[in-house]
Amino acid sequence: MKRIVSIQDLSCIGKCSQSIALPVLSAMGIECAALPTALLSAHTAFDSFVSRDLRDFFRPITAHWRSLGLRFDAIYTGYLGSEALIGLVLDLLRDFCTAETIVFVDPVMGDHGTLYAGLSPALPEQMKALCRYADFITPNVTEACLLTGLPYRERHDEAFIRTLSERLLTLGAKNVIITGVRMNEAQMGVAAADAEGNLSLHMTAHLPGVFYGTGDLFASTCVGALTLGYSAADAIALAADYVVQTIRATTADPNARWYGVNFEDTLPALMTRLHRLPQKEETT
Numbered sequence: 639m640k641r642i643v644s645i646q647d648l649s650c651i652g653k654c655s656q657s658i659a660l661p662v663l664s665a666m667g668i669e670c671a672a673l674p675t676a677l678l679s680a681h682t683a684f685d686s687f688v689s690r691d692l693r694d695f696f697r698p699i700t701a702h703w704r705s706l707g708l709r710f711d712a713i714y715t716g717y718l719g720s721e722a723l724i725g726l727v728l729d730l731l732r733d734f735c736t737a738e739t740i741v742f743v744d745p746v747m748g749d750h751g752t753l754y755a756g757l758s759p760a761l762p763e764q765m766k767a768l769c770r771y772a773d774f775i776t777p778n779v780t781e782a783c784l785l786t787g788l789p790y791r792e793r794h795d796e797a798f799i800r801t802l803s804e805r806l807l808t809l810g811a812k813n814v815i816i817t818g819v820r821m822n823e824a825q826m827g828v829a830a831a832d833a834e835g836n837l838s839l840h841m842t843a844h845l846p847g848v849f850y851g852t853g854d855l856f857a858s859t860c861v862g863a864l865t866l867g868y869s870a871a872d873a874i875a876l877a878a879d880y881v882v883q884t885i886r887a888t889t890a891d892p893n894a895r896w897y898g899v900n901f902e903d904t905l906p907a908l909m910t911r912l913h914r915l916p917q918k919e920e921t922t
């Protein structure tokens with residue numbers, strides 16, 4: 639069975655980060671080793687929350703894993719929240735990366751043109767150091783602008799997306815996947831670019847509203863599919879279509895909660911859609 643380490647916070651309420659990565663990857667038939675970097679009573683879109691930084695526990699956990707000889711098929715990072723954590727993640731990469739490991743960095747920092755509440759304006763600079771080692775990065779347009787210094791825009795054309803992806807590729811990531819691309823009123827899309835100069839777009843319906851955790855849902859599904867052996871294009875399509883299906887299920891529920899999407903309702907459909915490819919070598 640494939641194994642992914644998911645490095646991000648655990649928000650008790652809010653359906654994001656680990657509380658999405660764990661169920662989604664399990665449903666995809668992948669073991670998820672969750673390394674919680676912080677514990678929050680609720681995610682930061684709530685008016686208030688209490689939180690505990692778990693940074694001090696990072697090294698003891700990874701030291702134990704090293705003593706067990708654990709290996710990971712993919713290393714997946716999401717919301718990290720502080721510059722100091724990025725240094726710890728870079729150490730983890732040095733300890734656990736092999737030539738086969740997929741390094742998947744979702745540089746979670748903001749949305750709608752601004753940083754998430756409580757994050758330092760210095761975070762994007764540090765995040766660039768992590769992107770350098772990534773096989774895949776999945777910024778939304780806000781995060782892509784924070785990483786490249788390009789001014790944020792609500793609407794995008796191909797020239798803008800091409801410039802954004804070219805600048806992101808100069809950070810060193812092998813593949814760039816930009817989410818939340820808006821070319822027109824009716825559609826939302828994901829742009830994928832690689833170092834060979836290929837740029838492709840996967841467009842889906844744009845559904846109005848604010849849906850927390852959908853970036854995490856996309857990233858968890860995408861890293862899961864890549865780890866199972868899907869091509870980048872197939873992984874992106876699976877993840878983007880699953881997010882849209884989940885937003886539809888959420889908007890159809892009159893009792894949907896404002897702070898997260900109804901992915902629990904759509905996980906069975908994801909499992910049905912998943913074509914399991916032959917598993918490669920086992921990790922220990």
Ligand code: PXL
Nearest residue numbers: 654655681682683717754851
């Ligand atoms: O979904 C991204 C995310 C993850 N973790 C925490 C957050 C957010 C977005 O607001 O606050 C703690």
